[in-house]
Amino acid sequence: MRRPILRYGEAVLRDPAGPVTGWTPELQQLVDDMIETMHAAPGIGLAAPQIGVGLRLFVVDLSVGRDPSALKVLANPEFVERHGLQCEEEGCLSVPGFNATVPRPQRVVIRGEDRDGRIQTYEGVGLLARAFQHEMDHLDGRVFLHRLKPLRRMLIERRITRLRRRGRW
Numbered sequence: 365m366r367r368p369i370l371r372y373g374e375a376v377l378r379d380p381a382g383p384v385t386g387w388t389p390e391l392q393q394l395v396d397d398m399i400e401t402m403h404a405a406p407g408i409g410l411a412a413p414q415i416g417v418g419l420r421l422f423v424v425d426l427s428v429g430r431d432p433s434a435l436k437v438l439a440n441p442e443f444v445e446r447h448g449l450q451c452e453e454e455g456c457l458s459v460p461g462f463n464a465t466v467p468r469p470q471r472v473v474i475r476g477e478d479r480d481g482r483i484q485t486y487e488g489v490g491l492l493a494r495a496f497q498h499e500m501d502h503l504d505g506r507v508f509l510h511r512l513k514p515l516r517r518m519l520i521e522r523r524i525t526r527l528r529r530r531g532r533w
């Protein structure tokens with residue numbers, strides 16, 4: 365089932381998420397819903413807090429559904445390595461209509477549980493490294509705006525405030 369994607373400003377997007385503690389049928393359903401919601405958006409990543417669930421869980425799929433092997437589900441992820449620097453345009457399904465150049469590591473190694481509860485380690489370079497870091501930020505209560513210089517962030521926040529006042533956010 366597709367779920368509504370919450371927008372920047374919602375408390376659940378600001379709070380650090382809690383650990384996943386067991387692969388219940390409800391959690392499997394949540395993962396299915398996250399994948400469906402990400403693909404429908406369309407987007408290349410979605411974290412559980414974005415649909416209102418404060419758990420350390422995200423899905424990433426650079427192929428947006430075209431290549432099943434590109435789909436990665438990670439619970440309780442942690443970075444094992446982070447190297448280098450890339451600066452590319454980035455957006456977020458919870459901050460629709462806004463993009464900015466965000467500094468990110470060029471290469472990461474991340475470890476977490478897949479949906480069968482097995483520990484998996486993935487290497488991400490370039491866009492995949494960016495996606496992993498972006499989704500990890502969501503689990504820590506951050507969105508890409510928090511990675512911008514204060515002035516750039518303030519300008520975007522101001523425009524969002526205006527949209528909110530008009531009931532368009």
Ligand SMILES: [Zn+2]
Pocket residue numbers: 455456457458498502507
């Ligand atoms: Zn995002």
